[in-house]
Amino acid sequence: MALVKAFTQFVDPPTGTTTDVAGGGASVRSPKIETSQMGFFYGTHQALRDISLKINECAVTALIGPSGCGKSTYLRSLNRMNDIIEGTRVTGSVKVDGEDIYAKDVDVVSLRKRVGMVFQKSTPFPKSIFDNVSFGPRIAGLTNRAQLTEIVEKSLQQAALWNEVKDRMRESAMALSGGQQQRLCIARALATSPEILLMDEPASALDPASTARIEDLIFELKQNYTIVIVTHNMQQAARISEITAFFCQGRLVEVGQTKQLFTNPTQKETEDYITGRFG
Amino acid sequence: MSLHGPDYERRLVWRHFLGLMFEWACRLTTFLSLGILAVLLFSIGRQAIGWLDWGFLVRSNSYEPREAGIMAGLMGSLWLILLTAIMSVPLGVGAAVYLEEYAKPTRMTKFIQLNISNLAGVPSIVYGILGFTVFVRMFGLRDRPEEFILDLWFTEIRFFLPLGRIVLSGACTLTLLSLPVVIISAQEALRSVPASLRHASLALGATKWQTVRHQVLPAALPGILTGVILSLSRAIGETAPLAVLGAAAQLSFAPGRIESVGDAIQNPSKMLQAPFDQFTAIPLQIYGWINDPKPVFEHVAAAGIVVLLVVLMLLNGAAIFIRQRFQKKIRW
Numbered sequence: 001m002a003l004v005k006a007f008t009q010f011v012d013p014p015t016g017t018t019t020d021v022a023g024g025g026a027s028v029r030s031p032k033i034e035t036s037q038m039g040f041f042y043g044t045h046q047a048l049r050d051i052s053l054k055i056n057e058c059a060v061t062a063l064i065g066p067s068g069c070g071k072s073t074y075l076r077s078l079n080r081m082n083d084i085i086e087g088t089r090v091t092g093s094v095k096v097d098g099e100d101i102y103a104k105d106v107d108v109v110s111l112r113k114r115v116g117m118v119f120q121k122s123t124p125f126p127k128s129i130f131d132n133v134s135f136g137p138r139i140a141g142l143t144n145r146a147q148l149t150e151i152v153e154k155s156l157q158q159a160a161l162w163n164e165v166k167d168r169m170r171e172s173a174m175a176l177s178g179g180q181q182q183r184l185c186i187a188r189a190l191a192t193s194p195e196i197l198l199m200d201e202p203a204s205a206l207d208p209a210s211t212a213r214i215e216d217l218i219f220e221l222k223q224n225y226t227i228v229i230v231t232h233n234m235q236q237a238a239r240i241s242e243i244t245a246f247f248c249q250g251r252l253v254e255v256g257q258t259k260q261l262f263t264n265p266t267q268k269e270t271e272d273y274i275t276g277r278f279g
Numbered sequence: 280m281s282l283h284g285p286d287y288e289r290r291l292v293w294r295h296f297l298g299l300m301f302e303w304a305c306r307l308t309t310f311l312s313l314g315i316l317a318v319l320l321f322s323i324g325r326q327a328i329g330w331l332d333w334g335f336l337v338r339s340n341s342y343e344p345r346e347a348g349i350m351a352g353l354m355g356s357l358w359l360i361l362l363t364a365i366m367s368v369p370l371g372v373g374a375a376v377y378l379e380e381y382a383k384p385t386r387m388t389k390f391i392q393l394n395i396s397n398l399a400g401v402p403s404i405v406y407g408i409l410g411f412t413v414f415v416r417m418f419g420l421r422d423r424p425e426e427f428i429l430d431l432w433f434t435e436i437r438f439f440l441p442l443g444r445i446v447l448s449g450a451c452t453l454t455l456l457s458l459p460v461v462i463i464s465a466q467e468a469l470r471s472v473p474a475s476l477r478h479a480s481l482a483l484g485a486t487k488w489q490t491v492r493h494q495v496l497p498a499a500l501p502g503i504l505t506g507v508i509l510s511l512s513r514a515i516g517e518t519a520p521l522a523v524l525g526a527a528a529q530l531s532f533a534p535g536r537i538e539s540v541g542d543a544i545q546n547p548s549k550m551l552q553a554p555f556d557q558f559t560a561i562p563l564q565i566y567g568w569i570n571d572p573k574p575v576f577e578h579v580a581a582a583g584i585v586v587l588l589v590v591l592m593l594l595n596g597a598a599i600f601i602r603q604r605f606q607k608k609i610r611w
Binding site: 079081084086109110112113116117119121123125126135136139140185188189192 | 383384473475476477478479480481482483484485486489493494497498
């Protein structure tokens with residue numbers, strides 16, 4: 001409980017002092033995503049306990065921690081992808097823009113349109129590049145060809161893939177390289193014009209050059225999107241994120257400005273993890 | 280025993296020898312089955328030579344071997360397979376999609392699953408008895424068939440309830456027969472679609488139905504078609520259930536009382552009556568000819584078998600062609 005308290009003080013500074021957590025300068029903004037005392041169960045197994053975390057708009061928040069610590073579970077609960085798994089349950093509250101996304105009247109389909117997701121393994125559909133990127137808008141009911149073409153081009157440009165694929169829109173997405181496929185998946189997620197982008201180790205299967213491109217891309221995207229990224233690579237977290245949250249054994253151990261968390265962690269567990277003594 | 284030296288070398292030779300033996304054993308089994316098929320085709324082909332001609336295809340049957348033809352059975356089989364496909368594909372794929380994508384693994388769905396697997400192994404003659412009771416006789420609820428007339432503006436379609444020994448009864452029976460295999464193979468195909476594909480689609484804000492319709496089904500389609508081909512091929516060769524239904528062994532007209540190609544061209548509206556008319560099928564005709572006391576009918580039967588095999592191959596070829604086109608469309 002002390003941890004949570006410490007964290008709350010950190011993000012919600014006492015009136016009078018302003019801690020610029022977002023790094024964007026607007027500390028008065030309300031958080032884009034807010035989970036409070038959130039728990040998560042796979043059947044009877046509790047995978048997350050008492051997670052209270054505020055995630056700011058237009059910033060990159062990195063979730064780090066050893067394997068099996070619950071960071072991916074946490075990420076997937078933000079767009080309710082965990083609903084797909086039988087017998088899962090969420091306690092506490094998860095709010096996006098102040099609205100509880102687990103409330104009864106929430107439509108999961110429209111939630112997932114707002115909260116996009118990029119998976120660890122790139123999962124292009126076995127269709128053409130154009131059909132991949134236009135899938136989201138199309139299933140949302142957009143049929144106008146010109147409009148779709150425009151969205152596809154814009155999304156691919158945002159994902160820094162346009163120049164490589166503009167002449168091969170009709171070709172299968174499966175023919176792209178691993179790094180290109182992952183950027184295609186990012187473009188595909190952007191095409192539904194989400195507000196939040198969840199990334200589950202998006203670069204872990206890529207070579208260093210492709211990883212660098214994805215990181216540059218995330219740096220660009222954070223101007224317009226709220227990004228939450230799970231990563232095993234601590235250098236990556238340090239390079240791209242403003243805020244880092246350290247998870248361990250289903251708990252949120254520590255959260256803070258990335259620089260501070262890596263140079264001067266307040267918790268022993270965090271220090272052990274980032275110095276490589278465990279995990 | 281050691282991992283170096285002559286001991287190891289000797290064992291290595293033996294290991295390579297075993298591998299080679301196995302490869303040749305596999306090769307032998309493959310060529311053996313191929314050889315048997317070749318012998319079969321050759322012997323039947325030889326018997327059919329001189330008997331299989333265009334006239335054989337367009338004539339109806341006769342007691343005179345030289346006048347016998349397979350038109351009635353050919354048309355009957357084509358009608359059966361068309362109606363069976365129309366009924367069993369949507370039913371089978373629908374059931375498979377429900378079981379794989381929607382149904383929760385409750386005791387009930389497990390029970391259904393088990394029964395589908397069991398039904399796939401039920402002998403076809405049992406389906407014949409089932410079809411006879413349900414479709415031909417409709418449980419004997421009526422003493423005598425009652426006639427109904429469906430009035431279309433250009434023609435009318437007559438049918439009876441209970442249905443009686445008509446093409447539709449046969450097709451419904453063959454549908455029941457092929458459904459379990461269609462369902463199981465479609466389930467297999469749906470299961471082989473990676474979960475990541477479904478997740479990616481759902482994460483983009485697709486509904487469950489959109490995910491199934493636009494991602495899962497297209498990816499599973501080649502596999503589904505393979506199952507459909509297999510079960511329809513089995514259905515077209517079935518004799519027992521049709522015989523139990525009481526289908527005629529020999530008829531002088533194709534379904535719809537069509538007596539010749541010219542008749543069909545002059546009265547195309549007769550086609551609409553075909554599903555509700557009496558029928559015979561290629562395997563039934565072959566069976567009839569083989570049982571004929573005149574030994575010369577052996578040649579007629581051989582010609583009939585060749586026609587059956589060709590129809591089978593043409594249908595399979597068409598299905599494989601369609602499958603290939605879909606496979607090209609989903610570009611892995």
